[in-house]
Amino acid sequence: MQQINFNAISVDQVSIPLLKEKKVELDVLRLDKMHPEISGNKWFKLNLHLEQAKKENKKTILTFGGAWSNHILATAAACNLHQLESIGIIRGEESAALSFTLQQAAATGMKLVFVNRTDYRDKIIPASLHNCDYYHINEGGFGEIGATGAATILNYCNKEAYSDICCAAGTGTMTAGLINASVASNSITAISVLKNNFELEEKIKSLVTNQQQRFSVIHDYHFGGYAKYKPGLIRFMNGYYSHTNIPSDFVYTGKLFFAIDDLIRTNYFAPGSKLLLIHSGGLQGNRSLNKGTLIF
Numbered sequence: 001m002q003q004i005n006f007n008a009i010s011v012d013q014v015s016i017p018l019l020k021e022k023k024v025e026l027d028v029l030r031l032d033k034m035h036p037e038i039s040g041n042k043w044f045k046l047n048l049h050l051e052q053a054k055k056e057n058k059k060t061i062l063t064f065g066g067a068w069s070n071h072i073l074a075t076a077a078a079c080n081l082h083q084l085e086s087i088g089i090i091r092g093e094e095s096a097a098l099s100f101t102l103q104q105a106a107a108t109g110m111k112l113v114f115v116n117r118t119d120y121r122d123k124i125i126p127a128s129l130h131n132c133d134y135y136h137i138n139e140g141g142f143g144e145i146g147a148t149g150a151a152t153i154l155n156y157c158n159k160e161a162y163s164d165i166c167c168a169a170g171t172g173t174m175t176a177g178l179i180n181a182s183v184a185s186n187s188i189t190a191i192s193v194l195k196n197n198f199e200l201e202e203k204i205k206s207l208v209t210n211q212q213q214r215f216s217v218i219h220d221y222h223f224g225g226y227a228k229y230k231p232g233l234i235r236f237m238n239g240y241y242s243h244t245n246i247p248s249d250f251v252y253t254g255k256l257f258f259a260i261d262d263l264i265r266t267n268y269f270a271p272g273s274k275l276l277l278i279h280s281g282g283l284q285g286n287r288s289l290n291k292g293t294l295i296f
């Protein structure tokens with residue numbers, strides 16, 4: 001298993017005509033480059049959990065996810081690196097053809113246990129695992145420990161330099177971590193990738209330790225819902241790649257880049273703003289798209 005390469009993380013400056021026109025500067029923190037499987041925010045969200053599990057002498061990590069989950073693959077790979085066993089409770093019956101993500105998770109040593117959608121929703125642990133002494137991590141890594149780990153993402157940039165820090169949000173754990181690590185001059189903008197997930201603000205607040213910090217959640221760029229997309233998103237992602245050389249994924253970072261581009265266009269950010277976008281990884285999920293859909 002390949003080690004995580006923190007030296008590969010870079011801050012890339014984007015220069016496209018729109019930014020010049022609107023007098024906005026934009027950098028991208030490239031967490032996607034640190035590892036092919038444990039990419040982006042997932043390592044930061046998992047790391048303290050794995051350390052805690054070891055402290056508690058647990059040998060096995062158990063968590064939940066869907067067939068294309070970045071969290072599932074990252075957990076499998078991170079456990080492999082930490083020499084921990086991993087169990088993934090997977091939503092839906094086992095299909096004859098496993099997704100690429102699940103094939104890789106299994107190849108990395110994760111034991112996959114499939115449960116029906118109702119049991120998955122209720123987070124029911126199958127009876128076959130009741131005797132197993134595992135350390136539990138929430139679906140998507142939601143929670144305080146994940147947020148504490150995610151706060152260290154900002155160690156990889158000069159946060160004082162930015163007026164705005166922008167990220168994609170699923171559970172909001174990374175967003176909370178960024179808020180907790182930010183300085184007073186930063187304002188955090190999270191793009192929700194789920195449809196009408198209006199509880200997200202409260203969930204983020206439940207993990208935030210510096211309550212006076214400014215943040216906003218924008219709900220207008222979900223493209224139909226979680227892991228849904230429209231041709232316009234794919235076109236944008238291909239265009240963004242050809243202009244900036246930065247690849248994105250259609251579940252999270254594609255929606256983030258699209259949203260921020262649109263918000264800059266519509267003068268959401270004042271002239272003189274300096275934005276940092278968190279490239280939170282997740283590129284492996286693009287393998288669920290038909291070949292040729294994306295140019296990268």
Ligand SMILES: *Cc1c(COP(=O)(O)O)cnc(C)c1O
Nearest residue numbers: 170171172173174252280281282
């Ligand atoms: C999981 C994930 C997110 C969302 O992180 P949360 O902490 O759940 O909000 C964002 N981007 C990528 C690429 C992810 O895999």
